[in-house]
Amino acid sequence: MNHSPQVALPQGMTRRDVIAVISEIGPDLNLSGAAIFVLTKLIGSTSEKDWTEPGADPTFYGTQETMAERLHMTARQLRSHERNFERKNILKRDTKANGAREAGTGRGLLFTPLKACFADLLALRDQKRAVTKRIKELKSLRSVRLRRMKEAIARLAPEALEDEAVASVLARFNGWPRSDRLHSLGLDRLEAHVEDAAKLCMELEEIIENLPGSSCEPAETFRSFIQEDNQKNPSVSCNASVDERSAGKPAHSGFLRSGPSGPDICRENECEADSGVINPKLEALFEPEQLFKLASPDFQMTLQARSSQITKEAMIDAAHDMLSPLGINYSAWRSACGELGRLGATLCVLVLDANRDHPQTPVRNPGGALRGMIRAHKRGNLNLVGSVIGLQRRRGY
Structure with missing residues (x-):
């Protein structure tokens, strides 16, 4: 058998990886679906160790008639595929003059060229995935x-x-x-x-x-950015004492609370049932500049890479760009935008990202946590305001 001492698959790769890569990038090599099917079957009929052993030549020794019957095609069709693979430098034909192949003499279809260029095919696959x-x-x-x-x-x-x-x-x-x-x-x-x-x-x-006379406000029937609607402005302040220990609690511990953080005797609780709005004094928490200060360094860098100004739209774009690093599926983001509005979804992503390094209860699965927040919102139990306040306290602002 011929040996090529310099030919070896990348470390850890096997014949199965070769088949998987060919199946994935076959169209990029101008291979038809039928050609990909034939090629993977031929590779699968070679010796496993010849792919992992440096210098060995993975070789297919089967006859055209037998393999064609297995593939439900004629020998002529299989021969056409083999010649196509040879032209593309995927294999090398090393047969007798009559086309016969013999394992004893090492004659057959050598996949040494494919083995030699597999690193390039991996790079092509990674590029395609990117x-x-x-x-x-x-x-x-x-x-x-x-x-x-x-x-x-x-x-x-x-x-x-x-x-x-x-x-x-x-x-x-x-x-x-x-x-x-x-x-x-x-x-x-x-x-x-x-x-x-x-x-x-x-x-x-x-x-x-x-525009003259433009209010720059959406129509009344248009969905609000966040689940709390601020069209009413009752001036109600909480008369309950502040629990100082809450400053050390995780910011997302309030995700599942829809009401104010005070006890039952709090006047804010009494008014909430009638108003259904957030305290106007908390509106400043939703200013882009304030949110930027609360965001993680990664979030801040992502925003600055996109825009030199800290605006609501820049915050939304930054939240969108953070989805992949956080492992959040785009379907979850779309669902959050549909339920909470774009700004509400942005606040969720910002809070989850900022609490990944929480000293007590870090967010380890932002994608799952975001879907949990969406479900909490549907139940009416999501308290984004409380989450932002908790994050603000932990940041020391």
Whole structure:
């Protein structure tokens, strides 16, 4: 048998990994589905140790007739596939003049070229995965832009539709590709589209702010960013004493409490049933600058990498970019945006991320915790305000 002393799979890789990689990147090698099927079957019929042993030549010794019968094709079709693999430098044909293969003489289809270039195929697979992951992130970010655009449009008064600038923006918005066609754009075009979408959102919001008589507020029927609605402003302060020990408790210990933190005798509790709103004095906690101070260093760096200004939209984009590092599935983010609004979802991500290093009860599974917060919100038990307050106390602000 011929040996190639320099040929070896990367450490820890086996024949099974070769088959898995070929199955995944076969289309990128211009292999049809049938060709991928044949190639993986041929590889699977070689010796396992020849792939793991340095210098050994993985070889297929079976006859074309026998293998063709196993693959439910003619010998001619199998021969065509083998020649195609040889042209692509996947295998080397080392047979007798009549095409015969013999294990005793080492004659057969040698997969040494594939073994030699497997490291390059691994790099191609990793690159493909990175592109796929980035496209998935961009599609999710486009959904954020789409929601932002619809919220801005909901703020437009009927007479504003007659404005030329507004009409121009809406025409460009109508030209956005559908969500189910984003993947077909490719990475570069999708990157450009998401960037243009952000600019269009900013353009419409700026137009709305400058329109005469514009209140810059969404319609009353439009969903609030957070679950507490601040349209009413009862001036009720809590008359209960403050539990000093709460400063040392984990910030997310209040996730499942929907009411104020005071006892039953607290006047704030008495008023809550009637008002259903948060204390107006706590509104400052939801300012972007305040949230930025409470965020983790990773969150802050992510925001600064995207924007030089600390705005609500920058906070939302930063929360979106933190999903992958935190291991939060995009479906959970979309669900949070649908239930809590984009700002509410951002607050959830920010609090979960900030509490990963909690000295007593760190958040170890942010993805699961976010879904738990969504379920708590559906039950009416989520207290984002209390969570932010707890984080503020732990930060010492």
